Amino acid sequence: PSVVFFGFTHCPEVCPTTLFELAGWLKTMGDSGKNLNAYFVTVDPERDTPETMNTYVSNFSDRITGITGDPDKVHAMAKAFGIYWKKVDTGDGDYTMDHTASVLLLNARGDFAGTIAYGESADTAVAKLKRLAAGWQT
Template sequence: MMRSILVGILVLMAAGIGWLTFDFYRGHYSGEPYGAPFALVDQKGAPITEAAFRGRPSVVFFGFTHCPEVCPTTLFELSGWLKTLGDGGKNLNAYFVTVDPERDTPEIIKAYVGNFSDRIVGISGDPDKVHAMAKSFGIYWKKVDTGDGDYTMDHTASVLLLNGKGEFSGTIAYGESADAAVAKLKRLANEG
């Protein structure tokens, strides 16, 4: 019972954060590439910069591998949406950026995202650089002590959509219907 209440509260918080995040994006959209330049590493340890978000539309989700519900659910759904698109979505890049780089090394992220899809690329790096990148994308995150010597992370639960120029093109909210999500991804893929 207590777990159900806690999960319910977390879902409501994620929905609220998602709405606030969307409002932030809507207010900051300028037709320019979104976010600040960054220099991180992908799940193979190779350098990755904002250039990865240019040339093809991108789907970007910020989360962490110890996430109990929102992150695995979102990555599972994203994998399904990409499969539903088939060849119609082959030009979409998909990224999972950690908000917990202290625990989420490239090796851990590679194993984690590999459980969902080979289409999703994990991104990590130096904690200060990861957090600066997340902040520039308007992502909320906060380390929360669980009281047992461990911690969890509160974070934005929306999926960001960037067009081929790296410009903000919309979001997919946590819990949004599969039909709506796939329609948004189709539009994004067609924007090129």
């Protein structure tokens, strides 16, 4: 089973908060979550190189794997998961990304098994992850 979150390394709030919380949830689960794979997939592959992703996710947990790659393929993956993303000009020559803020839960077959919403309580998130790790749909 897997936990998948789409975001980007220049994200000011949602991504670092979610990855910090995800790292805590995995730690709270201990051995009961050892079979869970956790992935952070960029929606900004133009800036998020493999090195950038590895450095970024290592700030949160060694259990989270950063994924980036060819922009067309990364965006096709996001689209396949029903993820919303949009490049937004910040007016100062830079940009940010709007994106889905939910964590996706996938069962061992890779089928969609639920979500953890941004800001959902830690107790609820851990309960969902425990059910996912045990093989149940959340």
